[in-house]
Amino acid sequence: MSFFTTLKKFPATFWVANLMELFERWAYYGMFVVLSVYLTNPVSEGGLGFTDSQRGIMQAFVTGILYLLPILGGAIADKYGFRKVLLAAFVTLASGYYFMGEFNTYFLVFSAFMVVAIGGALFKPIIVATVSKTTTKETDTIGFGIFYMIVNVGGWIGPFVASRLRALDWNYVFWMCAAVILFNVVLLMFYKEPAKNKDEKKESTLETLKQIFKNMGIALSDVKFLMFIIIMVGFWTMYMQMFFTLPVYITQWVDTTDLYNSSPLIASFIGTEVNGIGIVHPEQIINIAAFIIIFFQVIISSLIMKVKPIVSMTAGAVVIAAGMSQFGLNDLGIYIAFGVITIAFGEMASSPRIQEYIGRIAPKDKVALYMGVSYLPLAGGNVLGGLLSGSLYGSMSNKFNFLAQDLADKGVGILADLNAMDDALLFEKGMQYFNMNSTELTNMLSQNQNPGSIRFVFAGIGLGTALLLFIYNKFILNTKA
Numbered sequence: 001m002s003f004f005t006t007l008k009k010f011p012a013t014f015w016v017a018n019l020m021e022l023f024e025r026w027a028y029y030g031m032f033v034v035l036s037v038y039l040t041n042p043v044s045e046g047g048l049g050f051t052d053s054q055r056g057i058m059q060a061f062v063t064g065i066l067y068l069l070p071i072l073g074g075a076i077a078d079k080y081g082f083r084k085v086l087l088a089a090f091v092t093l094a095s096g097y098y099f100m101g102e103f104n105t106y107f108l109v110f111s112a113f114m115v116v117a118i119g120g121a122l123f124k125p126i127i128v129a130t131v132s133k134t135t136t137k138e139t140d141t142i143g144f145g146i147f148y149m150i151v152n153v154g155g156w157i158g159p160f161v162a163s164r165l166r167a168l169d170w171n172y173v174f175w176m177c178a179a180v181i182l183f184n185v186v187l188l189m190f191y192k193e194p195a196k197n198k199d200e201k202k203e204s205t206l207e208t209l210k211q212i213f214k215n216m217g218i219a220l221s222d223v224k225f226l227m228f229i230i231i232m233v234g235f236w237t238m239y240m241q242m243f244f245t246l247p248v249y250i251t252q253w254v255d256t257t258d259l260y261n262s263s264p265l266i267a268s269f270i271g272t273e274v275n276g277i278g279i280v281h282p283e284q285i286i287n288i289a290a291f292i293i294i295f296f297q298v299i300i301s302s303l304i305m306k307v308k309p310i311v312s313m314t315a316g317a318v319v320i321a322a323g324m325s326q327f328g329l330n331d332l333g334i335y336i337a338f339g340v341i342t343i344a345f346g347e348m349a350s351s352p353r354i355q356e357y358i359g360r361i362a363p364k365d366k367v368a369l370y371m372g373v374s375y376l377p378l379a380g381g382n383v384l385g386g387l388l389s390g391s392l393y394g395s396m397s398n399k400f401n402f403l404a405q406d407l408a409d410k411g412v413g414i415l416a417d418l419n420a421m422d423d424a425l426l427f428e429k430g431m432q433y434f435n436m437n438s439t440e441l442t443n444m445l446s447q448n449q450n451p452g453s454i455r456f457v458f459a460g461i462g463l464g465t466a467l468l469l470f471i472y473n474k475f476i477l478n479t480k481a
Helices: 003-007 012-040 052-068 070-080 082-102 106-133 140-166 170-190 205-220 223-239 246-253 257-261 264-269 282-286 288-303 309-326 333-361 364-371 376-396 399-409 415-420 423-434 438-449 451-477
Strands: 272-274 277-279
Touching: 012 052, 012 082, 012 106, 012 140, 012 170, 012 246, 012 282, 052 070, 052 106, 052 376, 070 082, 070 106, 070 205, 082 106, 082 170, 106 140, 140 170, 140 282, 140 288, 205 223, 205 364, 223 309, 223 333, 223 376, 223 451, 246 282, 246 333, 246 399, 246 438, 246 451, 257 264, 257 277, 257 333, 282 288, 282 333, 288 333, 309 333, 309 451, 333 364, 376 451, 399 415, 399 423, 399 438, 423 438, 438 451
Parallel strands: none
Antiparallel strands: 272 277
16 A cells, blocks of 8 residues: 555545644644743843753653543543533643743742643643544554654754744743634534544543552553653653753853854854844754654664664663763754754654553553553653752753852852842843953853853763663563564
């Protein structure tokens, strides 16, 4: 069967679901990739001025919930119908995004972000289920391949547009996210409720949830499988730093003018000018990864098709760790971009094969049960990654914390008062005291404090994960998967 013949076999609802996924990913990544910068940037520069610890706690808790709640969302959708729950999801998401831009106190922003997580948890299982129900054994491989591509297309468009908008006003980013989600309300008019299987039993939501948790308990009672789940938390803890930590690090320490000036195409496509100086915002650099994945995932998947999943995952973790270790070696934009590209290739080799590996190591009669908990490492990695990012960055890499300590040591002010200052005003005070411009002061702080050393922590977690994967497969599981 040819590719184009297969495409004709997909019903209209399949394409509607994929468009909904594109818009949802557009909105989510448009917000998520710039969130770390927005939460911690000085108030005088349009940010919220939260501490790294506050940022880390918010990101850890909310994103963890986002990946845990879909089990509830799926049960609710089965009970009340996909269309009704999708409408509720879109209203919830749009409201959350809008108020994330309108609120400026920690509790209210936290609450609005949580509303986004709840909306996402309602949306995720329905779209995956729709793709599953609108494909057959003949079309499911291509169908889910299209779906994965759409995820990355939406994940690339969102940050690209958000970067342009936040240069004008941060509120525009969240308005954009809300507006994009509302496009899905229009698409909902063309969404046809997939038919339920005739052999599906009608159960109450409570009964469904009881069965879900029972299945999770059965899967996690397999000690060897539980060990794999725990090991993979390390993988996602490392990977999520590209969204939690790297945007703030680039904002504070990286001179991206070299990347802007490296090519007229780069300058016009992803560059921007701030006070007459050409730079590239961190989200545009990080977004290079999504761009690379869109064009190379199929090629990489084809090349490693005969490579064992465990070898691919282990190698991918090492490559991502290598990409992480490049940050801080040289604080120029082009080096950071190269590190992001390295991470993208590591992700392509490892991430898509995690579920494949679970399917291979699971007992044949329990594959579905084991797949049902495959999201747990992602949830755990978001929680641990967020908490580590917030606590470690504040102590190991925050430029303004370093400056406040330096000024306090020299008797310029009391540390508590300096830390309480708006970061932009603190930096101006530092430039005046040291008689340096912004670049000179940043370079001095970088040389004295070595903020890039944080990379060794996360790269070390990745290398440790790769080593544990090797040991797990060779000595504990003892399989050829």
